[in-house]
Amino acid sequence: MNTVLPRASSLVRTILSAIVLLAGAPLAMAKSTSISHAPWGALLETYVEPGADGVNRVDYAALKANQADRDALDTYIAQYADLDFDALTRDEQFAAWANLYNAVTVRYIVEEYPLSTIKPWYSRGPWKKIKVIADGEEISLDGIEHGVLRQQWADDPRLHYAINCASYGCPNLRVEPWQAETLNADLDEAARDYINHPRGVSVLKNGLRVSSIYDWFEADFGGSEEAVIAHLLSYAGPALAEKIRANPDIRDHDYDWSLNDTSK
Incomplete structure (x- = not known):
């Protein structure tokens, strides 16, 4: 009797210690x-x-x-x-x-x-x-x-x-x-929509005014003005593309931070 109890107590202590450790461990x-x-x-x-x-x-x-x-x-x-x-x-x-x-x-x-x-x-x-x-x-x-x-x-x-x-x-x-299923086509459509809108590209008398996106992230669009122009031409409609080719100089950048709110 005296020899069994210590063993039992030791076993109980081991089990309780394991429970405490598990309770404190972060669950995956x-x-x-x-x-x-x-x-x-x-x-x-x-x-x-x-x-x-x-x-x-x-x-x-x-x-x-x-x-x-x-x-x-x-x-x-x-x-x-x-x-x-x-x-x-x-x-x-x-x-x-x-x-x-x-x-x-x-x-x-x-x-x-x-x-x-x-x-x-x-x-x-x-x-x-x-x-x-x-x-x-x-x-x-x-x-x-x-x-x-x-x-x-x-x-x-x-x-x-x-x-x-x-x-x-x-x-x-x-x-x-x-x-994912339509991602490539939808990204192309989004590029065309933006580039063919005055927010993306506007034709001036002496060149182009383009979105500041093409200035801030010029490196992403090829790293040069020529590369940006090539990107714009990839998505510009025929009329806009003709005007870009006629005077492919970026003269200004612009960006309107006004909220895109229906009340505006």
Whole structure:
């Protein structure tokens, strides 16, 4: 009896110690290997309004007033927290990152609304401070654009037509989410839409005024003015292409930071 009890007590202590250790250990979270962009698509269809002037605007006021849809936006964004990006194809990864960037931007504007711009003249913008959890890690909008998209898709300048900074001067926020199945064709369409709109290219008497995107990210478009012109010609319609070839000199850059709001 006296010899059994110590052994039993020792065994109990060992079991209890193991339980305590297990209770204190972080649990491995199962990651999701896919994501549906349908909820984001439903919100885009409801709140993005294509204009006769070729600019898509967002009804931020209506979304702010609809708590159910704001909750749906939060739920969609929350799915990214445990999404395993490594389990996605390359096109699925691009679509997911671009959709996340745009969804988080819309949420930020709605939270801050009413406002006239995402970037006041005295500000460097909120992109470093706007953060979200994706694939188990915190990342900012700045990180998505410059640390992910511009790094992993450095050979494809069309990435700049995929993300929307809630501004008039930016490429349109599409009325549909990015999808892997149609990604290449949709990126081409987005490039054509922007380049053939005055926000992208305007013809002056002595040359061209182009979006500041082609100045800020000239390296992504080939690293020279000649490379930028070649990119523009790849997507310009016949009439615009003829004018670009007639005077292929970039004389000015322009960007309108006004909010892409339906009330504007």
